[in-house]
Amino acid sequence: MRLTALLLSTALLAPPALAQSAAVERVEVGNRVSENLPEVPAELVERLDRYQNTRGASLGGWLPDGSVLVSTRFGETNQVHRVASPLGMREQLTFYREPLSAVTPAPGRNAFVFGKDVGGSEFWQLFWFDVDTREVTMLTDGGRSQNTTPLFSHDGKQLAWASTARNGTDYDLWVRDMATGQSRIVLQEGGLWSPMDFSPDGQRLLVLKYVSINESYPGELDLATGKLRLFPVEGGKSAFNAFRYAPDGRSVFYVSDEGREFMTLRHHDPQGGEPRLVSGNIPWNVTGLEIAPDGRHLAYAINEDGISRLRVLALPEQRQIRLPDLPIGVIGNFSFSPDGRSLAVTLNSATSPSDVYVYDLGTPALARWTRSEVGGLDASRFRAPELVRFPTFDEVDGKPRTIPAFYYRPEGDGPFPVVISIHGGPEAQALPTFNPTTQFLLEELKVAVLVPNVRGSAGYGKTFLQLDNGFLRKDSVKDIGALLDWIATRPELDANRVGVSGGSYGGYMVLASMVDYADRIRAGIDVVGISHFGTFLKNTEDYRRDLRRAEYGDERIPEMKAFHDEIAPLNNAHRITSPLFVAQGYNDPRVPWTEAEQIVKAVRGNGGEVWYLMFMDEGHGFRKKTNSDYFGAASILFWQQHLLAE
Structure with missing residues (x-):
């Protein structure tokens, strides 16, 4: 109409x-x-x-050459830009009338996936962007479906996402073979499912069924057989917001409120008994979790009464490492570099638009990579x-x-x-x-x-x-x-x-x-x-x-x-x-x-x-x-x- x-x-x-x-x-x-x-x-x-005319910059992720992708607006809408060094120029890569979402770099490739709808309809389609050739390929059906949460396997050979393409109501999970271009439904259970993480060998997928902010159900999907194994949930019903394989490919790190008031970071090794509370001494929600590609560090963010705190642990001993303090503000997304040596963070505050900061974990040192405009x-x-x-x-x-x-x-x-x-x-x-x-x-x-x-x-x-x-x-x-x-x-x-x-x-x-x-x-x-x-x-x-x-x-x-x-x-x-x-x-x-x-x-x-x-x-x-x-x-x-x- x-x-x-x-x-x-x-x-x-x-x-x-x-x-x-x-x-x-x-x-x-x-x-x-x-x-x-x-x-x-x-x-x-x-x-x-x-x-x-103020504007901010939000992290999209890393490219193999050590540059970062950021989302910022120079015209009508937020588009993807590349920044190669601290406070370096922002090279605009995409030029669309519609804003982009879900920017996800492909491991080992100078490319990324992004989502785009038309007119705010939220029927996002996923697109592949080749940074070298600037060619764009639509990966999804292009119809009246919503395609969300793109997730690459660790080697970049597979892409998983959630889609309503089958019936317009349920979020099925799809996986695309990036070499052949073949896509298939791997989970068709009804409800709202999301892919959470590929196992290091790419053969299993951690998944999560979301019912409400108070109720989610985690599981593991065998991609070869299609067998879904749901994990037990303490108390029968709890909230979850992250699930990642540990570097050993066997144990998992995850965030849930099982038996507690707040969302807590936990680690569970099925060979080691009961789950262990990692952030159990913190009476606030854990809001994000990332593990470095080299498996040496884990980062998580905490929301303390509206102010964000970032913590980084050395793995496997889960020892907290000391880092320079970020300015006081709210942390958005964060991501480790492909070599695991750096950690990029989006930070916003009441007096400054979003900008990207990068930790050098070896030094350790903190550098500001973008300085957003405040309209003069x-x-x-x-x-x-x-x-x-x-x-x-x-x-x-x-x-x-x-x-x-x-x-x-x-x-x-x-x-x-x-x-x-x-x-x-x-x-x-x-x-x-x-x-x-x-x-x-x-x-x-x-x-x-x-x-x-x-x-x-x-x-x-x-x-x-x-x-x-x-x-x-x-x-x-x-x-x-x-x-x-x-x-x-x-x-x-x-x-x-x-x-x-x-x-x-x-x-x-x-x-x-x-x-x-x-x-x-x-x-x-x-x-x-x-x-x-x-x-x-x-x-x-x-x-x-x-x-x-x-x-x-x-x-x-x-x-x-x-x-x-x-x-x-x-x-x-x-x-x-x-x-x-x-x-x-x-x-x-x-x-x-x-x-x-x-x-x-x-x-x-x-x-x-x-x-x-x-x-x-x-x-x-x-x-x-x-x-x-x-x-x-x-x-x-x-x-x-x-x-x-x-």
Whole structure:
């Protein structure tokens, strides 16, 4: 369905007053469709321009010559570049209108695989890129399938990945022989499976079935016979996020929360008895795991209250080695060089975009390989947040439960207007990463920003993670009410000028907060948000439905359907009385555009003010710079008109 059909369907959705009102006339400019949006002043665009021209660089991996691949944006979208030395030039290798994902170098080859979709549809296809010839070959079916998690065998002769090509719902595992070009399904069990690691001889594959953030099932697949052996899981159900063969090809390193609150690094040698806790003395989640190609080192990252720590162990004795400290920040992906002597790391912080750093493990020494641009701004004026905790409505061990939040405070005494930014997921975690819009609000508009990790967020143990599941969904909204109470106790904050913003599940939280706290929230911005869990589950892509039922509840159960109806912002739209800005990508496979259309119709039908913005070439969020810039400018204008006004 393209724009003509969209307009027809919207006319059917719209009440007569909406269809006849000039104030909600649809305006089409290229791939942008809008309703009720004022023209963005040129002066505001100019003020924003430097902030919107910041950019970062994220690690893609290593090539055999010791250069690294990075993902960065010089034009409209993130593309692959090569950097050959510390702070060396970035040589752009790919030039597509669409952003790339899943960049995976091929061991022993001057080549890599990447994923690319069209218009944010997330039907990623995998492509082979030969760095020497610059030739590109599509490896997957090119159809309406999702192809993810590409993984090479250690010798580069095989490529494994997960694909929905067979039926559009289940993620089967495929393996391609890179010499012959022949691909075959090696695992067809139903559900969401991912390849985790090839054995050193390439004959076995560690695999993982993901049910929810609380439940995964690891196993080993014999590639010759197709026999799947599932590993025992302590307690019958636990979460896993990494699985790697040890260099001996027999034992494994993995990360799970079996019998513990946090995701813990473990080592299991089947000849040595029970699994051994490697990070058992650390009361925080392990978030990543890599083993060097030469088998001499293992690296893992820890999330300590939103700040990352990197540890490297010498193998096989698992002795921690001392390394120079990284700057304080959030670690993204990391990867050992082909010779195992270096370790590259992506690092982001609240005051600096993502950049790549490289450890020389022999020295040891740390070198910065990229220095990303900040639009000509004075980076010393960027402000880092304070980690605060505010009491909420329930108790733990007889004391009020506290909720963590990152508090960005402008310079000065206040009282400052406030934007509460709510993350999506819901099982994600807000981290103190660089956000140019936040820095603009702080510096240019003197608006404070609070970024809470309400119950249900990852990073604080599995008990906290499960506090919003099923019929507990609205308890996370009560945490926003508690944050509003906390704001009212702060003399430097203006409790009469509070806005909320969020995307995806965070968009639902915006709508739900505007329903429940209409008299305390001045305005809200909902980006690709859920307006009714029942309609969302009906219309989301088939391959996501069971995954989301595990979190939000199964709408086929009458009691859960009734609960979804009760809490739906769509069914309570008459209680949204503050101005609302709804933004959506038309190709969104996760939260369909109909979720946006129906809440816009409902709020307007009750006399509410709504700005509406749709990009026809975007999906679950805005990844093209022109679109992102326009949305950013429109958002600032919305805050100026509805939050900053006295």
